[in-house]
Structure formats: C-alpha cells, structure tokens
Amino acid sequence: MSVEAEPTVNPWLEGNFAPVDDELDTGPLPVTGEIPAALTGEYLRNGFNPAVTPRPSYHWFDGDGMIHGVRLGDGAARYRNRWVQTKGLQAERREGRSLYGGMAEFTVPDADLLAEVGMVKNLANTNIIRHADRLLALWEAGHPTEMVADDLATIGETDLGGALVGPMTAHPKTDPDTGALCFFGASGFAPYLHYYELDAAGALVRREPVDLPRPVMMHDFVVTERHAVFFDLPAVFDIEGMLAGGPIVRWAPEHGARIGVMPRDGGSADVRWFELDPFYAFHFLNGWDDGDAVVVDGCRADDLVVGFGEDRVPAAGEFPHLHRWRLDLGTGAVTEEALDDRSGDFPRINDDHAGRRNRYGYVAHAGALTRTGGRFDGVVKHDLDAGTSTVHRYGDHHVCGEAVFAPDPDGHAEDDGWLLNFVYDAEADTSEFVILDARDLTADPVARVHLPRRVPFGPHGNWLPD
C-alpha cells in the first residue's frame, strides 16, 4: 500500500488510525519501571486494520480485525499481532482490492463472492474475549470468529455450537457469580433482537427473542444480577437506503429512545420499557439492582456523530459524558443524573463486580474533539460512592485507548489491580503499553513497555490471566 505520494483526506486513515502491514512476534521488550510480578497472562486487544487499500468512503469501523497482544510474565513483556483471517479478508487479499463497501456505502456482492464470503464481510474487529476456553473475536453484525490462543491463528466463524440464530454483540458480559456469558444479538431483519446466556462451560441455557419495532444499532447493553437492560435508541438500520448505496445507519430522533428492563429468567412480554428523549450511548460502565430499581451508568451523548457519511467535528454535547439512569420498576419513573461534565468513553470496571454495585469506574478522557470524535489523552477514575474522581494523563502528544482493569490476584479491594492501555506518542510516532496502578492514578506509571512500532488505535480488549 503506497499512500505517501498523495496525502489522504480520510481522517480514519491518518496518523495512528492508519493500519500497519506487518505481523510481529517479539522477545522481551525494553521496559521503563517494573512489570508487576502478579500479572501473568496476556492482554489482547482487537483493532481496525484494513488489509487492502480501502475505499474513499472508508470508516474506522470498516477495517479488518487485527489482534494485538502483550504477554506478561516473569517480569517481561512480549508483543505480537495477527490479522483475524476472515473469509472476506482472504478474498480481498487474493483479488488485491476492496470487494465490500462499509458503514457509509453498502455494495451488493456478486454471486461468487456471496457464496464464498456472504452478503457482508464479517470483520471480526471489535472485541476479543475468552469464554469456556474459546478465544472469540467479536463483531456485532455477524458470528464470532474463533482463534487459537497459542499462536493467534484463525479457526473461523462459529455459531457457538448452534446457540446463535443471528449476530452476537461485541459486548457480552460475564456473570461474576456463575461464569455465565450473557449477551444479545441485534439483527437488521426480524426478529431484531435476541437475548442469550451460555453457562460457564459454553452450553446454551437461554435464548429469548425480544420484540423491537424496528432494527437499531444496539452496540452494548447491561446485565445485572437479575435483569438484562436493552437500549432501543434511534440509530436505525436503514435497509432501503443501504441497498441504494447509502449509509447503513440513520439517526432518526423522531422515534425517541427507550430503555427496556427484562428479568433474566423472563421473556419479551416481561420487558418494562421506559421512554426517554432521544440520545445515543455506545458503551455502558455497569448496572446493578437496587431494590425495585435498576441503576445503569453509561456514556451518553445527545446525538450520534461518528462520521457515517458525515465529516465534521462533534459539538461538546454530541460527544459522550458519563451519565446515570435510575429505572424504577415500581413507579415506572426514570431519574437521570450527569456524573461528569467531561467528555469520555470506553468505560471499564473491575469485571469481578459486573452487574453488582461497583464503586469505581475507569473512563477514557477525551481531551479534544476532532473529526474522528475524541482524542483520548488519559483515564478518569471515578469513585461513584464519594462522587469524586482522579485523572491520569499519559503525557503531552500522547493518545490512549480503553483502559482495561487487570485485577491483582492477591488483592481484596475493588481497585486492587492495574489499568492496561496502548498509548501512542503522536510526536515520536511510537507506541507504548502502559500499566497504571488503579489504586492511585496520580502516580507515575508502574511500567511502560516500549513497543517495536506503533499500534494503531482500536476499540476493545481484555486481560486474560494464565
């Protein structure tokens, strides 16, 4: 791919959004500081990394999945990365060009491609999880793609032993008490929503269709001890517009917004819907049951501005802020509260507290808003009980991603652990893997692993302890 002669005008291909074209396996890397001895395992993060020259309409979400891993153990850190070898990537590599459109421009594949790859290209690019000893690269519009943990080789798409009847969200939740994997699948075709639970061994134990009036882009959700909480927000799949070559998602505020609370042992008829003015939220921090109420914290925005066919800098209110909804099942009332006036997204917690009342939340701080949304320069630790927060900024010219909480196996407090993040130095054009002590974000990093080249920005990852 040669782009040096003509500067790109697509912001999703500039700076550290640009893909890398190599797959590495390093030995021990130089470290400033000391890697905590208790951290033995691998941090894996998915990302958007087009394998062939993308179309002019390319959006960040259209890139092929690439897994970046940092293995920690014996005080050392090693880096590796691999594309997820999807059928679509392999077909495009073979042809040497992009064969599919994307978020801003849908194309209908010819009959051969339809048979080989499908109507859409499963990008497997949004998250990577481990459940029941299976490593799964997730993409919300298709099946998971299974990978081999040892060498990050791609096995292929899986319907999880027949469990799936449609797509699977990239944001499943693990019940910390039972180990069950709780997730939904949102489809462009009826039934538009399913709720699923797999037990800790990976067997399907629940699959419930949930009625929705129209197909919507539902990116994340919340699971508490007793409830699943769905967000029916007005980012509508526009199938007709899409088939005419337009954007796949249309902002349709005339539909308002609804939050649905379903008992985990119930079905569609048991969902309690709460009506709200239109908003959008890509990501939720957590949610928990509080008597007759369900409390949900997430990153709320007034609007949906991520450049699906648009190209502008969002206004402050259009970028997400941490927000709380209290859904009272007794009275049917919703109480809302802004938890932060700073822009931020990519919220994470200590997942041992998922679905239970959490005290701490970690949110990527958007220091500036650009055509690509937020330029994340740090992480905010919220003490939700005290209503206070502390911030760690990674440094001038430094841009980070989602901070993933890795619990200290010897710890007891909720914040006993570390925050893991890829951090890009925009001046030096290099990346580091940075470990912060989650107990004290005001301190210098515990360790900074100097990576052999930059790691492009990407969405989500997880710490997988040995």
Ligand SMILES: [Fe+2]
């Ligand atoms: Fe996400």
